[in-house]
Amino acid sequence: MKSSAAEAVQLLEKMMLIRAYEEHLASLQASGHFPMTCSPQGQEASAVGVVSALDADDTILTNHRSAGHLLARGADPGRVMAEVMGKATGYCKGKSGSLHISAKELGVVLTSTIVGGELSMVTGVALAKKMLAEAGVVVCFFGDGAACEGIFHESLNLASVWQLPILYVCENNQWQAFVRRKETMAVEYIAPWGNSYAMANQTVNGNDVLAVQAATRHAVAHIKATGTPYLLETWTYRQRGHYSGDNMAHISASEQAPWLVLDPIAQCRQQLTADGTLTPALLADIETRVAAEIARASEFAHASPYPAAAELLTDVYA
Amino acid sequence: MSEMTLNAAVGQALREEMQRDSTVMMFGEGVALSRADLLTEFGADRIRNTPLSEAIIAGTAVGAAASGLRPVIDMLYAPFLTYAMDAIVNSAGKLRYISGGQFAFPLVVLAQTGAGWGVGAQHTHNIEAWFAHSPGLKVVMPSNAADAKGLMKAAIRDNNPVIMLLDMSLGYNPGEVSDDPDYVVPLGRAHVARAGRHVTLVSYAKTTLTCLQAAEALGQEDIDVEVIDLRSIKPLDIGTVLQSVRKTGHLVVVHEAGPLCGVGAEVLAQVNEQAFSQLKSAPARITSPDVPTPSSYALEQAFLPQVAHVVAAVQKQLGRQTVATASVAM
Numbered sequence: 033m034k035s036s037a038a039e040a041v042q043l044l045e046k047m048m049l050i051r052a053y054e055e056h057l058a059s060l061q062a063s064g065h066f067p068m069t070c071s072p073q074g075q076e077a078s079a080v081g082v083v084s085a086l087d088a089d090d091t092i093l094t095n096h097r098s099a100g101h102l103l104a105r106g107a108d109p110g111r112v113m114a115e116v117m118g119k120a121t122g123y124c125k126g127k128s129g130s131l132h133i134s135a136k137e138l139g140v141v142l143t144s145t146i147v148g149g150e151l152s153m154v155t156g157v158a159l160a161k162k163m164l165a166e167a168g169v170v171v172c173f174f175g176d177g178a179a180c181e182g183i184f185h186e187s188l189n190l191a192s193v194w195q196l197p198i199l200y201v202c203e204n205n206q207w208q209a210f211v212r213r214k215e216t217m218a219v220e221y222i223a224p225w226g227n228s229y230a231m232a233n234q235t236v237n238g239n240d241v242l243a244v245q246a247a248t249r250h251a252v253a254h255i256k257a258t259g260t261p262y263l264l265e266t267w268t269y270r271q272r273g274h275y276s277g278d279n280m281a282h283i284s285a286s287e288q289a290p291w292l293v294l295d296p297i298a299q300c301r302q303q304l305t306a307d308g309t310l311t312p313a314l315l316a317d318i319e320t321r322v323a324a325e326i327a328r329a330s331e332f333a334h335a336s337p338y339p340a341a342a343e344l345l346t347d348v349y350a
Numbered sequence: 351m352s353e354m355t356l357n358a359a360v361g362q363a364l365r366e367e368m369q370r371d372s373t374v375m376m377f378g379e380g381v382a383l384s385r386a387d388l389l390t391e392f393g394a395d396r397i398r399n400t401p402l403s404e405a406i407i408a409g410t411a412v413g414a415a416a417s418g419l420r421p422v423i424d425m426l427y428a429p430f431l432t433y434a435m436d437a438i439v440n441s442a443g444k445l446r447y448i449s450g451g452q453f454a455f456p457l458v459v460l461a462q463t464g465a466g467w468g469v470g471a472q473h474t475h476n477i478e479a480w481f482a483h484s485p486g487l488k489v490v491m492p493s494n495a496a497d498a499k500g501l502m503k504a505a506i507r508d509n510n511p512v513i514m515l516l517d518m519s520l521g522y523n524p525g526e527v528s529d530d531p532d533y534v535v536p537l538g539r540a541h542v543a544r545a546g547r548h549v550t551l552v553s554y555a556k557t558t559l560t561c562l563q564a565a566e567a568l569g570q571e572d573i574d575v576e577v578i579d580l581r582s583i584k585p586l587d588i589g590t591v592l593q594s595v596r597k598t599g600h601l602v603v604v605h606e607a608g609p610l611c612g613v614g615a616e617v618l619a620q621v622n623e624q625a626f627s628q629l630k631s632a633p634a635r636i637t638s639p640d641v642p643t644p645s646s647y648a649l650e651q652a653f654l655p656q657v658a659h660v661v662a663a664v665q666k667q668l669g670r671q672t673v674a675t676a677s678v679a680m
């Protein structure tokens with residue numbers, strides 16, 4: 033197998049891991065006693081495409097819909113799940129829960145569930161990188177809703193003026209909690225908003241993992257060559273409700289249907305099967321590995337202890 | 351009277367006030383879905399979805415309130431109010447005064463609060479004292495459906511900015527609610543939720559129920575507890591508190607917000623200033639500790655004031671033996 037084909041299969045496997053993780057959580061949530069989460073199902077290509085194009089010294093900021101970003105970055109699904117469950121073995125010792133998981137050891141820092149929180153902090157993270165002459169770029173994931181916050185515009189303007197090494201990644205999934213994006217924006221695309229701040233930008237098909245990866249490589253090269261930030265918009269769709277308790281009664285089947293046809297994993301599988309890269313045997317191998325990984329993760333998370341009550345008072349101050 | 355949940359009572363108050371006064375309107379992130387019934391009845395002009403933009407939601411409400419409308423804005427969870435602080439605190443709270451009284455700001459800011467849902471510190475933070483500390487604002491926090499309706503109606507009719515914080519855990523609690531379209535609970539009036547002679551418990555919102563349960567338990571020991579539900583944080587009805595403390599000589603204030611510079615600190619200060627000689631024991635507070643709300647269920651329960659903590663505090667004041675577990679150290 034050619035190296036590019038082998039890499040494409042790895043991307044597929046990562047996306048399948050994220051999907052399997054999300055499906056496992058959804059089944060636990062449906063059965064009752066499992067905490068809520070904001071699922072990135074349907075957006076796997078955006079997460080895997082971007083993160084696979086990064087280096088170890090790049091830093092990531094993300095938001096409430098972060099499971100894909102974390103797992104794409106190599107987070108242990110067991111520790112992510114443990115955090116969601118409020119267990120002591122989670123990345124944040126159970127103090128975050130699902131909504132603001134940071135994993136500094138992976139370069140995933142300062143996760144905030146205040147919409148736009150990541151946009152307010154990313155400029156400082158990038159400024160430090162620049163002033164301390166550290167390698168790498170800073171990637172900031174946020175949603176189309178966050179782009180409607182004033183802080184988005186303040187962040188882009190400052191990053192452009194100060195020439196900060198930031199890759200802004202707007203995951204435009206067509207929804208902002210319970211409001212359609214179309215209802216809150218007079219235009220379709222967010223990328224061109226970068227023009228107002230003299231920031232290079234592009235909208236990419238966010239359900240095509242190879243296209244996202246290529247666009248990210250291009251953007252990172254631009255940042256490194258010019259020292260200026262870049263705004264990348266991944267055009268995608270949130271397949272589940274805003275959070276696990278959302279029954280999606282307000283979303284019509286006719287809206288969802290075309291997006292389900294464009295499912296990033298199904299499309300990737302079709303492509304790789306058509307060009308002969310993905311054989312049934314290889315697919316079966318991947319499915320087995322992914323299922324085992326999720327089973328192990330779930331076992332680990334469920335077996336993990338809750339934090340001791342004394343932990344309530346720790347970590348408030350340094 | 352009709353029985354309904356607290357959430358339904360708030361909805362009814364909005365509906366009645368929108369029927370009564372065509373300048374009353376509501377906007378916020380997703381209100382077209384969360385208030386679908388009001389959208390149907392009053393149309394998209396008066397029930398408006400907004401972009402995800404708290405600063406401009408609040409700023410727009412302030413401008414509209416000064417210009418002839420009576421907006422109600424839904425800010426979802428209390429921590430999201432931080433983006434809206436400038437408009438609420440610096441504009442709505444101060445522009446009447448610094449303009450020499452030229453403008454009024456009849457607006458209501460609605461937000462949810464209260465731990466117990468495992469959603470963590472950026473969704474759960476009791477910040478009522480922040481607003482109480484800001485001149486020009488009023489703050490209410492109901493504990494039951496009837497008060498929620500009456501306070502919401504009073505808030506809409508008031509010519510000042512009112513922050514109404516609703517504890518999520520109370521939303522589905524049913525209660526008897528007046529059908530009178532002019533039923534209001536005046537802002538700044540506390541309610542004696544249970545009359546008693548021996549000890550005064552002062553609280554508001556969810557922990558009022560904690561106090562009522564503690565009073566029930568203490569009743570078994572022949573301790574007759576008075577429970578005062580403040581309902582309004584600002585204006586603060588200190589008169590009702592003083593009257594009770596002068597009778598009982600003992601005071602415990604209970605709230606979910608942290609202790610430092612909180613409502614309990616203010617109540618204790620005013621009682622010390624005005625009724626010191628009538629106190630028979632040192633007034634006390636039961637609050638959450640001064641930490642962000644943890645997500646983990648185990649830690650979140652340890653964070654919340656519990657009935658046992660209140661019972662123990664009262665027993666201590668009366669010099670009774672304490673059987674309950676100690677409260678979390680602060």
Ligand SMILES: Cc1ncc(C[n+]2csc(CCOP(=O)(O)OP(=O)(O)O)c2C)c(N)n1
Pocket residue numbers: 096097145146147148174175176177178179205207208209270379402404426430433
């Ligand atoms: C400041 C703030 N306002 C509101 C919310 C509630 N909220 C959480 S996620 C969300 C929608 C975010 O939409 P978007 O940025 O498009 O991201 P998506 O959820 O679609 O990934 C909202 C309204 C919040 N967490 N923070």
